[in-house]
Amino acid sequence: MQRLTIVGAGHVGRVLGRLFHQRGVFAVQDVLARSPASAARGVAFIGAGTATDGYGALRPADCYLLAVTDDQIGAACAALAAAVPLQGALVFHCSGALASDALHAARDQGALVASAHPIRSFADPEGVAAAFDGTFAGIEGDAAALAVLTPALRAIGARPVPIDASAKTVYHAAAVFASNYLVTVLDAALRAYQAAGIPEAVARELARPLAQESLSNVFRLGAAPALSGPIARGDMATVARQQAAVDAWDASTGALYQALVAPTVALAARKQGAAAN
Numbered sequence: 086m087q088r089l090t091i092v093g094a095g096h097v098g099r100v101l102g103r104l105f106h107q108r109g110v111f112a113v114q115d116v117l118a119r120s121p122a123s124a125a126r127g128v129a130f131i132g133a134g135t136a137t138d139g140y141g142a143l144r145p146a147d148c149y150l151l152a153v154t155d156d157q158i159g160a161a162c163a164a165l166a167a168a169v170p171l172q173g174a175l176v177f178h179c180s181g182a183l184a185s186d187a188l189h190a191a192r193d194q195g196a197l198v199a200s201a202h203p204i205r206s207f208a209d210p211e212g213v214a215a216a217f218d219g220t221f222a223g224i225e226g227d228a229a230a231l232a233v234l235t236p237a238l239r240a241i242g243a244r245p246v247p248i249d250a251s252a253k254t255v256y257h258a259a260a261v262f263a264s265n266y267l268v269t270v271l272d273a274a275l276r277a278y279q280a281a282g283i284p285e286a287v288a289r290e291l292a293r294p295l296a297q298e299s300l301s302n303v304f305r306l307g308a309a310p311a312l313s314g315p316i317a318r319g320d321m322a323t324v325a326r327q328q329a330a331v332d333a334w335d336a337s338t339g340a341l342y343q344a345l346v347a348p349t350v351a352l353a354a355r356k357q358g359a360a361a362n
Contacts, residue, residue, distance in 0.1 A: 086112045087147035087233075091134070092161055094118035094127025096207035097179050098152030100214045102131035104241035111237065114146050130210065140168035148233070149196075151178040151188070158183055163190040171196035175230050179203065181260065184253040185226035192227075199226025199234050200253075203243065204260065218242030225250040270345075271296060273338050280334050309356040316349045317356060 089111035091098045098116075105111040113134040118124040124136035137143055143165070153161045158178050165176070172195035176188050181202040188198040202223040207213050222243045224231060231247075238245045248256050271292060278288035302311035315323040324346060332339035 086110075088112050088114040089148045089150060090115045090117070090143055090146040091127070091131075091150045091152060092117045092165060093150075093152035093154075093157075094123050094130075095152060095154075096210045096213075097203070098150060099127050099130040100207060100210050100217070101150060101152065101179070101203075101241070102127065102134065103214050104217055105237065106131055106133040108241050110240045111148060115143050117143060140164045143169050145169050146174065148175040149177070149191075151176065153178075155180045155182055158187050159190070162188045166190040166194045166196075170194070173197070175199070175233050177201055177226065177230065177234055181223065182254060182257040184250040185230075186250065197227045197230035197233075199224065199230035200250075201234055201238060201243075201245070202257075219244060221246055223248045223256060225253070270341070273341055276335070276338065277331070309352055309359055312349070312352050312356050316346070317353045319353070 086109065089102075089105060091102050091113065094116055095118075102113050102116070106113045113131055115137045116124050116127045116131065116134040117137045117140065118127055121136060121138045124138065128134045128136045146169075149165060149171075151158055151161050151165070158180060162176065162178075165171070171191050174191075174196045175198075176191040176196045177185070177199040178188065179202055180187070180200060181204075183200070185198045185200040186192075187200075188196070192198050200223075203217075204221045204223060205213065220243050222238055222245050224234065224238070224245045225248050226234070235245050274292050274296075275285065275288045278291055279285055283291065299311060299313075305311075315321070315327075328339065328342055328346070331342045
């Protein structure tokens with residue numbers, strides 16, 4: 086069994102370490118964290134490995150997981166490359182925003198590099214570890230690295246999805262659109278209902294069926310066929326009246342409304358084009 090060293094004992098490192106250990110994918114060797122106490126807690130969660138208090142104490146391994154924050158990946162990789170021989174080893178990180186070329190210090194030392202980004206929240210490590218099966222993971226990197234990492238991820242229940250490394254930041258932005266900005270748009274809807282005199286709790290109940298049905302239609306039919314409303318009908322007079330009303334009510338929300346008009350017009354054109362075909 087290949088030996089795995091984990092640098093970073095936060096939620097992601099702990100969950101992947103436990104799964105790799107429990108499923109017999111890797112033999113977890115050393116666990117390095119910002120403090121000996123954090124490393125020890127990581128080892129306890131994983132159920133295997135040796136807590137390590139510095140890069141100089143790391144033993145050579147076959148694979149290295151850098152489960153540190155995005156802004157620490159470069160520095161952690163450089164420190165790792167200076168501490169242990171990496172020729173032929175696999176080094177990978179779990180960032181959704183950075184590509185595997187952030188690991189250039191390891192590649193320069195002869196390592197194979199890759200990234201694997203599990204697409205889910207790790208706020209509850211115990212819960213994620215218990216229900217990880219089916220989790221999608223965006224992967225990219227050296228072909229030889231992916232030849233090892235892809236079956237390893239599948240063995241812990243992940244569903245690896247190859248992505249274009251040059252579009253890694255756009256890939257990560259997709260999650261922001263699908264999650265964070267969706268919440269922002271729904272907040273605008275709730276505040277608009279409240280501006281019309283509807284209590285906040287009732288506003289949530291009014292918005293719920295619209296939002297849930299729209300989401301269901303997008304994932305069942307696709308975005309263009311799911312589009313409805315005045316722009317989809319070509320009723321730009323209504324759009325103009327709404328724009329003026331929202332601008333008068335709240336300028337920042339009016340700017341958000343305006344920013345969404347052109348993309349929605351383009352989406353409506355795609356819907357009409359598909360229907361014509």
